[in-house]
Amino acid sequence: ETGVTQTPRHLVMGMTNKKSLKCEQHLGHNAMYWYKQSAKKPLELMFVYNFKEQTENNSVPSRFSPECPNSSHLFLHLHTLQPEDSALYLCASSQDLENYEQYFGPGTRLTVT
């Protein structure tokens, strides 16, 4: 596979469930990102990792927990979410933090019931 892949593509979970989103990039990039895309709102940057180290956490609630075991993989662990967390979660990667071009995955459509 090439580019940035995300699994699952769709996820429905209850407020008491624990689930994880997975992102994998096959581009040899060093930086990876999680974004939240909600209807009629700008993309919200959630987390940034550079060489597996978290460099940014944009005041994201602790019910979202990222994990970056290596430069190619990024996870978002979800626990006790709220209905307002329903959104499209996008993963992206870039060569490094100075390179403006980010490559995005197709996203995971999350619905919290």
Added chain:
Amino acid sequence: GNSVTQMEGPVTLSEEAFLTINCTYTATGYPSLFWYVQYPGEGLQLLLKATKADDKGSNKGFEATYRKETTSFHLEKGSVQVSDSAVYFCALSESGANNLFFGTGTRLTVIP
């Protein structure tokens, strides 16, 4: 602070019509400007970019000119196709990839 404002849409055009999607920005310094496109069921893709005033970015028949005097980066295409139907995002960055600020997106639908 940094922000991007783009026309809300949705925009519906007939094939071969002229397209303009307006984008204006607010920045504290001298940002780089971008247009990203999101086709149905896919992630965002970089469409074009401009890194300094008066630069013109172009790709796939789309163009946008970095206008510092009007703080704008409007996207244009002379003749749209059905395959251009997508959501278009204007974005800016002042200091690299980890500081991209996106607009809310404009959905374009082109009908045959």
